[in-house]
Amino acid sequence: MSDLFASYVTTRDLFPDQGSITWGSVAETEALVELLGSPAREISGATVDDVSAAVMDLSGDEAIVLISQRGGWTVLFEPAPCCGFDPRALQQLSAAGAALNVSWTVNHDVWITYASGGQIVAKFDPLDLAGVQPKSGEEWLQGLPVTPSQWAADWMAACLALGEHLSSIHLDANWLRAGHQAIIIRRSPVVTTAASHLDLEDDELAAAQQDPRVAAVIAEPTTDKLPLITELIARIAVSSASLPGQALVDRTFQLIMAGHDNRSDSAEVRSQLRIWSNDLTKQANAAFASSGASGHALPGRETAHGRLLLQRAAVETLVKALTDDDPAYVAYKTASQAQATHPNTANGDAGRLRALLLAAYHIYDQG
Known part of the structure; x- marks a missing residue:
């Protein structure tokens, strides 16, 4: 795993200033998109830079998701706003397996969330592992092949290494430049009562x-x-x-x-x-x-x-x-x-x- 971590060091500079990456053990694209919203239109051969630019032209109720699949896993990249950052979406994505999300902002706020079996296992700031929520997530953190020193040294490299460890999908410069499927989705308002x-x-x-x-x-x-x-x-x-x-x-x-x-x-x-x-x-x-x-x-x-x-x-x-x-x-x-x-x-x-x-x-x- 240390070699995997080393392969991702400085990769953070290749990604936009803000965004979100989600790894989910879901292989059916249609079911995946419906978890995030109502599909509006599809774009073929889109890159990370393409969707980062496209988000500027979306309406307030739309979001764009870049989708890459391999085996039984799917990787989503999203510029802000990020549907995959929603705990409810992660719980649904992990219903039959697991899901991992990293979201970051231009203000250097970073949050990593892991869900399994439809439940949030751990949500944490990689520079403050002791603040993991729920506290039971400490046991999951301790069992990872990523060390506390690696999280502190390069949180993006650590998370990308963990994502590849789970999914076998390598997100290098070639992946960022490659064309993938992008889908614009319309997020439906949630109507609820009480709490x-x-x-x-x-x-x-x-x-x-x-x-x-x-x-x-x-x-x-x-x-x-x-x-x-x-x-x-x-x-x-x-x-x-x-x-x-x-x-x-x-x-x-x-x-x-x-x-x-x-x-x-x-x-x-x-x-x-x-x-x-x-x-x-x-x-x-x-x-x-x-x-x-x-x-x-x-x-x-x-x-x-x-x-x-x-x-x-x-x-x-x-x-x-x-x-x-x-x-x-x-x-x-x-x-x-x-x-x-x-x-x-x-x-x-x-x-x-x-x-x-x-x-x-x-x-x-x-x-």
């Missing part, structure tokens, strides 16, 4: 309903609730990491609730938060060096450097919450970052965070 569309486990739903504000959000996740969703997520992160109370934190909460049009000093607050984040990183590195431990400094509550890294993750969550972007996307990415603070399952924070994450994604998915 059924959020696909929450019973314990997660119970935790969410313990907080009246979270319960109100998941009962009717609408765009007007996005500031509240983002603030609740940020407060969970701050509490989970035991981030010291500072006026800067309170000011961040005020700006989140003020909305994008009333954030006169948000750029300055983000700048101060980044300084704080860098300072916590330096403190964590110093604490790790003085501990005499070997390997890599990992976030966690058992060590001084681990606790400092959790606090850094909370500060980074606040930075995400003040990002100037689509409010639904900001809420979703804030929730994704907040997972790195290791919210407590016993007190319900983990369940509430997942409920808020899925609510934000639902709003984003509805456009």
Whole structure:
């Protein structure tokens, strides 16, 4: 597997600045496309560059998917927006086998998700393996032929190596230049009631309903609730990491609730938060060096450097919450970052965070 990893080092530079790759053990193209949406039209001999350019001309309810098949496996490449990134799509793709997805953005946000037998096994940031969700995914990570050091050194090479290990499909420069089948699909709106569309486990739903504000959000996740969703997520992160109370934190909460049009000093607050984040990183590195431990400094509550890294993750969550972007996307990415603070399952924070994450994604998915 190390040779496979080495063959993909620097391959990241060959791919567009943002996109998504999904490996799925599904061989029937028609069934595969119907999982993602309603097929509109097909393009023959398309390359990765072709579909990346074509996405600019699509309507708001359309997406384009590049499809490559070998044996019983299919690889999908998508520019944003990414249907394969949807947890529901991955669960369906893996119903009779397995599915792996990597999605990345121009802002260097990266998420990898693995599903098997119709269930999400692990979702994680490759640079924060300890933040894998659900926590049971740690066992899957430990059993991989990809090592933590490889994820840290080149996450794309590690994921492409894992994808080839699963599918035997090699995504090199020749594959990127080759012509493949591309299909434009029309994504149908999802009509649901109550919280059924959020696909929450019973314990997660119970935790969410313990907080009246979270319960109100998941009962009717609408765009007007996005500031509240983002603030609740940020407060969970701050509490989970035991981030010291500072006026800067309170000011961040005020700006989140003020909305994008009333954030006169948000750029300055983000700048101060980044300084704080860098300072916590330096403190964590110093604490790790003085501990005499070997390997890599990992976030966690058992060590001084681990606790400092959790606090850094909370500060980074606040930075995400003040990002100037689509409010639904900001809420979703804030929730994704907040997972790195290791919210407590016993007190319900983990369940509430997942409920808020899925609510934000639902709003984003509805456009």
